Every structure is written in C-alpha cells, then in structure tokens.
Amino acid sequence: MKPSQKSYVPSHPGKFVVEFAPGDFQSSLKSLKAFKAGQNIAAIEGTTKGPKAYTSVQCGPGEEDHIELNSDLVYINHSCEPNVAFDLSSPDQSEWCLRSLKPIEAGDHLTFFYPSTEWDMDQAFKCACGTKTCLGSIQGAKYLSKDELTARGYVSPYILKLIEEREAKSS
Numbered sequence: 044m045k046p047s048q049k050s051y052v053p054s055h056p057g058k059f060v061v062e063f064a065p066g067d068f069q070s071s072l073k074s075l076k077a078f079k080a081g082q083n084i085a086a087i088e089g090t091t092k093g094p095k096a097y098t099s100v101q102c103g104p105g106e107e108d109h110i111e112l113n114s115d116l117v118y119i120n121h122s123c124e125p126n127v128a129f130d131l132s133s134p135d136q137s138e139w140c141l142r143s144l145k146p147i148e149a150g151d152h153l154t155f156f157y158p159s160t161e162w163d164m165d166q167a168f169k170c171a172c173g174t175k176t177c178l179g180s181i182q183g184a185k186y187l188s189k190d191e192l193t194a195r196g197y198v199s200p201y202i203l204k205l206i207e208e209r210e211a212k213s214s
C-alpha cells in the first residue's frame with residue numbers, strides 16, 4: 044500500500060516529502076534536509092509482513108521475507124548509483140534503518156539500489172536513473188553478477204549469501 048496524493052500526510056514531516064507526479068510510478072521521495080554520508084537518516088518502523096509486491100522490501104533470504112513499509116519511504120525510487128540504502132541486516136528490527144551512502148543535499152531525491160535488498164522482483168522495469176553505470180533492466184539480484192551488485196555501496200547480507208550459494212552451485 045502506498046500513501047496517495049488525496050489527503051496526503053507526510054510520514055516524516057520536515058525530513059522527507061513525496062513529490063507526486065502524473066502517470067504510473069512517476070512519483071518520488073525528496074529530502075528536505077541535508078545529511079552526511081553514512082548517517083542513519085530514518086528508522087524503519089511501522090512495517091508489516093506481506094507478500095512480495097512492487098511496494099515491498101525483502102528483509103531476509105526466504106520467499107516469505109517481505110515487508111510493507113507503510114510510510115512515504117515506499118516512494119524511494121531505484122538508482123544504479125544510489126544515495127541511500129535500506130539496512131535491514133540486524134536480527135533486531137529496532138536497528139533497521141535507512142542509511143545515507145553519500146552526502147545528501149536538501150532537495151535531492153532519495154534513491155536506493157533495489158537489488159541490494161531484492162532477489163527476484165515482483166515487477167521488473169526498464170531503469171530510467173540515467174546514471175553512467177545504469178544496468179538498463181532491473182529485475183533483482185538473481186540476474187546480476189556479484190561485481191555488478193557489490194559496486195553500489197551496500198548489499199544486504201542475505202542477498203550476498205544467496206549470490207554465494209548460486210556461485211557454489213555453478214562451480
């Protein structure tokens with residue numbers, strides 16, 4: 044579920060705001076504040092378990108390990124050169140956070156590298172991030188090499204483990 048433009052109430056007032064745009068999947072999340080690289084910029088809280096969906100974030104290695112964010116963070120788009128990461132690596136959910144990977148200025152759009160958390164995405168898409176290292180088609184980590192995956196600043200440990208299992212099977 045995504046917050047909709049009708050009766051929009053920001054989930055992170057003063058910090059982030061959704062920029063609603065016409066057309067399917069054209070909206071995004073903008074930062075209202077500057078952050079240094081490597082900061083915990085938001086707690087990941089208020090999540091619920093759910094089936095894999097284009098709005099869900101994978102939080103472990105299994106088919107059942109998907110959460111709905113239930114907040115404006117669902118509007119963070121993918122980039123092949125992301126400025127934030129979802130760090131859901133701790134077994135203690137109270138430590139889950141959104142972390143800046145680079146300095147972020149007020150007005151910057153937040154982006155994360157979707158395959159850093161997603162193994163095999165519910166909805167693949169042609170990437171419009173426009174970066175030099177754009178991979179073109181985004182379907183999940185399953186379809187990438189370890190080098191393509193690890194060059195983006197952060198990969199979830201459960202995704203790295205799945206990559207290593209894949210490599211062990213093919214060797």
Ligand SMILES: C[S@@+](CC[C@H](N)C(=O)[O-])C[C@H]1O[C@@H](n2cnc3c(N)ncnc32)[C@H](O)[C@@H]1O
Nearest residue numbers: 068069070097098118120121166168170171172
């Ligand atoms: C969870 S939504 C993110 C918010 C979305 N932009 C919206 O307006 O609802 C994920 C979807 O946004 C779109 N999207 C996100 N990043 C994208 C990118 N870099 N290029 C093209 N589409 C993207 C894709 O359709 C993807 O399935």
